[in-house]
Amino acid sequence: MERIFQEINRSPYFSIWISLLVALIALGAYGVLLSLFVGMDVFKFHHALPWTIKISTYIFFVGSCTGISMITSLGHIFGVKRFEIIGKRAALLALITVNVGMVSILLHLGHPERSYYFFLTPNIRSAIWGMSQFYTVAIPFIIVELWFLMRSDMARIANNSTGYKQLIYSLAVLGQRDTSHESVERDHKWAMRAAVIALVFELAAFSTLGTIFGHTQAKAYWYGTYFPLFFLLTAAYSGIAWLIGIIIVTYHFQKKDMANELKKLIFEMANIFAVLLSVSLLFILYKVSVGLFDPNQSGAIMLMLKGNFSLSFWAFEITLGTLIPIALILYSLKRQWLWGLVAASVMALIGLFLTRYDFLITGQAFPYFRYSSLDTVLPTLVESLVVGGIFGAFFLVYTLAVKFLPIDEKTH
């Protein structure tokens, strides 16, 4: 706490940032309380569209977690040394994104306290059941991976501190205060093992999340094998976007110099980012082409091309979310311009967030709305406040984590 107040005194930007995040969370909490005391109608903008922005926010965050883990597996699992340096920050981001996503989905459920029925009376044919079980395994292993990655640094802090700080860091390392080279090697081995299990189950969970939609024969736009694959692709580039954006912005606000090998790694990730964005454009083109000729899907496709979602689709999903980031990345790579990459990452993430929402609503709209009209496509104000609170929680947890946890990149 003392460190936070010191930071507030030192930097007005930090206090504004924290205040903004706390305000967002407070508004979100207000929205949740309203839903508890007034009823979940405060989240409903149409009775035929029960899955709304909290679901798309969940998909956005857990997809980001999977994407981050995919990219950093190159370091921890596949032995590409240059990727190891971002391992700790990536593991932290993966943990925060998946937990924030879980908060979003828990707020969507009518009775989250009945979740024990997942274990008492499971339905193994249900994709939601499968997804929940995979995440139940993945999340503890992400925690284990992060712990092993940070253990030696936290042990070093414990060894060099006194009083409460020493106590807290000693507890954090569960008394394992050995900082020898052998113990660090051992940590890396266990981190790798945990990372392997976490990655396998995260991939299984997120592809199963795609099959939740793929299984619904009643919703022709979602039905089939397309979305499980599209989800994985977009998860990969969202992971890169988060890593690039967060690393550059964090270094800027911490006023730290970025080592050359970290910069090189960021530009390498940006290369992969551009390729994945281009592939996603091909996927979208495929889906639109096939969907237009399928009478069961054309309604949803037309909603995006010419209907209520046309602005979101053309301006945000295609232009802001894909075309401009590709151009910016290519330009930034040529000019070795880091802030260009930040801008590309932010735009891609905004585009992806709206892509998730558009996909969710247009998929539900048909066949119901063939005989009715879709008056509005925006979530309710209360639900928007809750989602704002979720984003606020994400950034607050990350901001505080970088203050207290030793996750800085150790470069040579």
Add this chain to the structure above:
Amino acid sequence: MENNKGISRRQFLEGLAVSTSGIALGLPSLSEGAVTPIYAKLVDTQKCIGCKRCMSACKRWNKLKIDRAEDLTDRETELTGNTWVVVNLKSDAKNREDLTYIHWACQHCEKPACAGACPVSAIKKYPEGPVVIDEKKCIGCKYCIMSCPYNVPQFDSKNRITRKCTMCYDRVLRRIAPACVAACPVGALDFGPKKEILKKAKDRTEQINGYLLGEHEAGGTNMLTILKTKPEDLGLIVAAKEIINKDLDKARISFSGFSGAATAVAMLYLYSIFGKGE
């Protein structure tokens, strides 16, 4: 009606008690063969006068809240978490002056997609035909609403669970017809063993040169509706007739997802070998 050979004295006495009441109500009893009878509900839209007594009876029997002004108008009414049956006036798209009252509720599919989707097995297809949501188990994920081809289950925001018509399963267990069927003053609703109902429905459909909804749609349903014309002409959602084998289909799609994940891992591995970083 067959009797099993060699039934015990207890079975005989139970059967005698149930069959007496069952026969009085016109429904087959458990003692008639060892097989659980499968029931179906029949809606004859050509007899319906739109009085909406069925809607009121449903609300009374199931103790459902009145969540809007329940006036007897022909304004379009939607199913909600507290309105499990609706009667709407529909016009034929080919002849707008041809109006029909359509009694609409859960179709109680033979292979309910909602039951397959529920992650906590809160939805069950009973042998007698009804598809029922266990309201004490429902976690309110709304996946059943997504899975239903007819958009039937609805979320009750106050109770925070998904609810729908149960075909008055508690009455069916006691061999009594659902509340809506019992309330209909003109015999537009019928209830009985599915074989008999289906035969009645086919005969009647042929008689009016109409369309029988529910014989094949969604893989067959335990609610059959006799329409004068095709359901899409009346603005009704039409479920696919052929339900692709649900479990195999789900396995196929899940496999594609896992294959995608495996491909991603393979590409990461290849990148680790061939990726130069420059």
